[in-house]
Amino acid sequence: MTPGAGARLGTVLARLARRPLALFGLIVILIVVLAAIFAPLIAPFPPNEQLFEGLTLEGAPLPPDATFLLGTDLLGRDLFSRLLYGAQTSLIIGVVANGIAVATGAMVGVTAGFFGGIVGAVLMRFTDLMMAFPALLLAIVLAAIFQPSLWIVALVIAMVNWTQIARVTYTETRSLAERDFVEAESAIGAGRARILFRHILPHLVPTIMVWATLGISTTVLLEATLSYLGIGVQPPIPSWGNIIYESQTYFTTAPWLVFFPGVAIILLALGFNLVGDALRDILDPTQKGRY
Amino acid sequence: MTEKSQPADDPVLSVRDLTTEVATPEGRRVVVDRLSFDLAAGETLCIAGESGSGKSMTALSIMRLLPEPMARIASGSIHLAGRDLAALSGREMRRVRGADIAMIFQEPMTSLNPVLSIGHQLTEAIRVHRPMPRGEARALAVKALSAVRIGQPERRLQQYPHELSGGMRQRVMIAMAIAGRPRVLIADEPTTALDVTVQAQILELIRTLQKDFGTAVILITHDMGVVAEMADRVIVMNGGAMVEAGPARQIFHAPAEDYTRMLLAAVPRLGASQTVSDLAPPPASSVPDDTVVKVSDLTVRFDIVGGILRRPVQRVHAVEGISFDVRRGETVALVGESGCGKSTTGKALLNLVPWDGAIVIDGAATAGLGRSAMKPIRRSIQMIFQDPYASLDPRMTVGELVAEPLTIHGLASGSELTDRVAWLFNRVGLSPDQMQRHPHEFSGGQRQRVCIARALSLSPKIIVADESVSALDVSVQARVLALLQELQDELGLSYLFISHDMAVVEQVSHRVAVMYLGQIVEMGSRAQVFGDPRHAYTRRLLEAVLVPDPDRRHGAFPIADSEVPSPIHPVGQAPARLAMTDIGNGHFVAG
Numbered sequence: 001m002t003p004g005a006g007a008r009l010g011t012v013l014a015r016l017a018r019r020p021l022a023l024f025g026l027i028v029i030l031i032v033v034l035a036a037i038f039a040p041l042i043a044p045f046p047p048n049e050q051l052f053e054g055l056t057l058e059g060a061p062l063p064p065d066a067t068f069l070l071g072t073d074l075l076g077r078d079l080f081s082r083l084l085y086g087a088q089t090s091l092i093i094g095v096v097a098n099g100i101a102v103a104t105g106a107m108v109g110v111t112a113g114f115f116g117g118i119v120g121a122v123l124m125r126f127t128d129l130m131m132a133f134p135a136l137l138l139a140i141v142l143a144a145i146f147q148p149s150l151w152i153v154a155l156v157i158a159m160v161n162w163t164q165i166a167r168v169t170y171t172e173t174r175s176l177a178e179r180d181f182v183e184a185e186s187a188i189g190a191g192r193a194r195i196l197f198r199h200i201l202p203h204l205v206p207t208i209m210v211w212a213t214l215g216i217s218t219t220v221l222l223e224a225t226l227s228y229l230g231i232g233v234q235p236p237i238p239s240w241g242n243i244i245y246e247s248q249t250y251f252t253t254a255p256w257l258v259f260f261p262g263v264a265i266i267l268l269a270l271g272f273n274l275v276g277d278a279l280r281d282i283l284d285p286t287q288k289g290r291y
Numbered sequence: 292m293t294e295k296s297q298p299a300d301d302p303v304l305s306v307r308d309l310t311t312e313v314a315t316p317e318g319r320r321v322v323v324d325r326l327s328f329d330l331a332a333g334e335t336l337c338i339a340g341e342s343g344s345g346k347s348m349t350a351l352s353i354m355r356l357l358p359e360p361m362a363r364i365a366s367g368s369i370h371l372a373g374r375d376l377a378a379l380s381g382r383e384m385r386r387v388r389g390a391d392i393a394m395i396f397q398e399p400m401t402s403l404n405p406v407l408s409i410g411h412q413l414t415e416a417i418r419v420h421r422p423m424p425r426g427e428a429r430a431l432a433v434k435a436l437s438a439v440r441i442g443q444p445e446r447r448l449q450q451y452p453h454e455l456s457g458g459m460r461q462r463v464m465i466a467m468a469i470a471g472r473p474r475v476l477i478a479d480e481p482t483t484a485l486d487v488t489v490q491a492q493i494l495e496l497i498r499t500l501q502k503d504f505g506t507a508v509i510l511i512t513h514d515m516g517v518v519a520e521m522a523d524r525v526i527v528m529n530g531g532a533m534v535e536a537g538p539a540r541q542i543f544h545a546p547a548e549d550y551t552r553m554l555l556a557a558v559p560r561l562g563a564s565q566t567v568s569d570l571a572p573p574p575a576s577s578v579p580d581d582t583v584v585k586v587s588d589l590t591v592r593f594d595i596v597g598g599i600l601r602r603p604v605q606r607v608h609a610v611e612g613i614s615f616d617v618r619r620g621e622t623v624a625l626v627g628e629s630g631c632g633k634s635t636t637g638k639a640l641l642n643l644v645p646w647d648g649a650i651v652i653d654g655a656a657t658a659g660l661g662r663s664a665m666k667p668i669r670r671s672i673q674m675i676f677q678d679p680y681a682s683l684d685p686r687m688t689v690g691e692l693v694a695e696p697l698t699i700h701g702l703a704s705g706s707e708l709t710d711r712v713a714w715l716f717n718r719v720g721l722s723p724d725q726m727q728r729h730p731h732e733f734s735g736g737q738r739q740r741v742c743i744a745r746a747l748s749l750s751p752k753i754i755v756a757d758e759s760v761s762a763l764d765v766s767v768q769a770r771v772l773a774l775l776q777e778l779q780d781e782l783g784l785s786y787l788f789i790s791h792d793m794a795v796v797e798q799v800s801h802r803v804a805v806m807y808l809g810q811i812v813e814m815g816s817r818a819q820v821f822g823d824p825r826h827a828y829t830r831r832l833l834e835a836v837l838v839p840d841p842d843r844r845h846g847a848f849p850i851a852d853s854e855v856p857s858p859i860h861p862v863g864q865a866p867a868r869l870a871m872t873d874i875g876n877g878h879f880v881a882g
Contacts, residue, residue: 039775093439180681180838181685183638183643183676184682184683185684186641186643186662187697188673188695188745189666189696189744189749192662202686
């Protein structure tokens with residue numbers, strides 16, 4: 001945007017780092033991102049290779065030890081390596097699916113809220129319709145029609161998740177459009193585009209940011225659910241959700257197979273939530289100096 | 292009423308060294324500083340001061356309603372009938388509140404629960420302190436409503452807060468407050484949100500009730516007119532501390548402290564400008580093109596939709612066929628009470644609401660102009676809104692805000708823009724160093740200066756000032772008015788000054804139009820309207836204005852029982868248009 005945008009990002013990051021909880025969230029996200037990017041370098045074993053020494057003589061998975069840091073799964077694959085590669089899937093879903101959802105939702109919500117009238121009514125009734133549709137059912141139908149794949153999962157999640165953000169931005173845009181300063185902008189001769197982009201959208205940024213970060217965690221969870229139901233990311237590609245799905249029946253005998261991917265999902269979701277909360281406060285100039 | 296100036300022998304309420312602290316990010320801040328006073332039975336004590344003086348904090352401390360733990364009573368005692376309220380537990384205090392001491396607030400709408408009927412809330416308030424069957428409480432509630440002069444109390448009990456006008460709601464609040472027959476009633480700015488005629492009625496009501504029940508009243512207000520009207524004794528506060536205390540006459544006629552003198556001097560007084568005419572006459576000329584704004588037959592109506600088909604069922608006749616003009620260098624005031632259509636008129640001039648009729652601004656007709664066609668005309672007409680905080684985008688710096696009109700109209704860019712903004716800041720009395728700050732870092736007066744700079748940036752011919760000084764403290768108000776005056780003298784600006792405050796209007800305007808229910812009922816020069824008011828409504832408005840002089844009290848002001856007539860009519864039924872007659876020298880009065 002402006003030449004100062006880079007510097008501003010720097011100060012935002014610096015202020016994030018000053019809050020212990022946000023810093024924790026930031027570190028968790030960073031670790032997951034690095035793990036996903038450098039998975040081929042870090043992973044001790046190929047994620048899909050069934051290792052002979054990865055199973056006991058009876059064919060049971062191994063608990064965590066020095067070779068297999070987090071143990072092995074039912075087919076003798078290294079769980080640590082699979083989790084690292086699974087981070088790629090989870091992040092792609094989290095960023096891409098959620099990104100599409102946020103962009104679509106915000107666009108629909110702001111358009112409906114700012115222009116109102118028939119356009120607004122049609123858009124919002126469509127949103128209501130989508131909201132009323134059971135998300136999981138829609139996902140199942142879509143997954144059944146198309147061959148399940150990472151990208152289909154992303155698309156399904158995007159189609160399900162945009163409605164809430166459309167609702168939220170719609171109401172907020174409507175209330176912003178009624179604010180005195182918007183009227184004051186009209187009085188000095190500001191055009192509709194200027195009012196929308198300079199005076200309404202900046203006020204929506206905190207809301208959108210919070211929903212985007214919160215959305216990442218729900219998206220990762222939804223992917224886990226879909227994979228758990230067997231209509232998400234297809235084996236042998238690892239995702240945190242389908243690792244749990246594959247291992248659920250062995251929960252009592254090999255609890256690490258459910259425990260570690262479960263913890264990974266919770267931590268990543270928590271990390272994004274903490275950062276999202278902090279961002280909302282930081283991006284509000286009226287809160288400046290309060291922390 | 293006789294003045295009780297002697298310190299009471301047996302005070303009902305006795306406050307000693309009350310100190311209240313508020314926690315801020317910078318540490319503790321003392322908001323009430325060792326305040327001591329006594330209150331005798333049947334006495335009215337006014338605590339006067341500007342915003343931030345600690346007057347409301349004093350009230351909340353006495354009521355023990357401070358937002359704990361952010362604020363707390365640090366030390367001192369509050370003795371009410373032998374008990375120290377500051378030392379009571381929360382539970383004990385709840386029993387004292389309402390029974391021995393009660394409070395009414397500024398905004399009666401927010402103090403009443405919108406989803407419960409008046410009757411429900413009133414009977415609950417009674418039953419909390421005196422357990423009794425519902426029917427009995429209801430009978431008491433009817434009595435309480437009659438006591439505050441509300442007609443048809445039985446019917447009112449069925450109604451909800453939104454069905455009542457502001458004045459009626461405040462009466463209900465008073466009825467609730469006195470239902471428990473408290474010894475002390477604290478009224479925090481009870482009439483600030485109300486129209487002048489309603490204000491006079493509420494004050495009269497408080498006075499009557501006080502006489503009937505012998506209640507001691509602490510009246511907290513920023514309005515020296517209200518103080519003069521009501522007070523037996525006055526405490527003037529500033530920055531949390533007591534500046535001066537004494538009988539009302541002494542405070543008004545022989546103030547001992549500079550601050551009190553400054554406060555009193557800043558109060559606009561009705562009638563003052565006729566003796567001291569510091570207002571330069573508008574450049575009188577009969578040149579036809581010196582009319583900056585000409586409004587003919589302006590009508591603004593809003594539809595209220597209802598029913599399944601969302602068809603208009605009723606119409607708000609906000610403005611109903613008004614005509615006036617504003618000449619160069621002239622200030623024309625639109626005065627009237629809330630809902631009279633004065634603000635809507637201002638907005639219509641800037642095409643911010645849809646309207647019918649004809650408006651010519653600096654030679655250009657604006658009827659039916661869209662946003663982009665209207666844009667060049669906005670260079671001639673600008674607006675300053677009532678609430679300087681709400682009308683500035685809180686996410687932008689004030690520098691960006693002042694520069695924005697210039698950017699939009701392509702009048703300056705780069706260093707020229709910066710210079711121009713700096714010049715504007717200096718012109719309105721702000722320092723250009725403050726350009727990087729956000730609006731919330733400024734005080735109300737400074738924010739209004741930012742708004743003025745913004746309006747001024749386009750070098751308009753006329754500025755619509757919509758209640759632009761109403762939200763400001765009197766001393767700040769006086770300075771902002773002086774700035775507007777200065778700009779007029781220097782730049783030949785015209786103002787359409789929209790206000791409810793008769794004293795301010797008299798001080799600043801050359802011509803005055805009085806509006807009532809969407810129509811102008813009287814229009815003329817300042818001398819004509821204020822010196823020789825002809826219309827009954829104008830007279831009523833002028834009578835209701837409180838004079839900051841305890842020797843010129845109103846005394847009995849009739850407490851009307853009627854609700855205010857409304858500008859809402861069924862579709863197809865327009866209100867009758869009033870015909871204006873010229874009674875000489877441009878003094879128009881509605882038939």
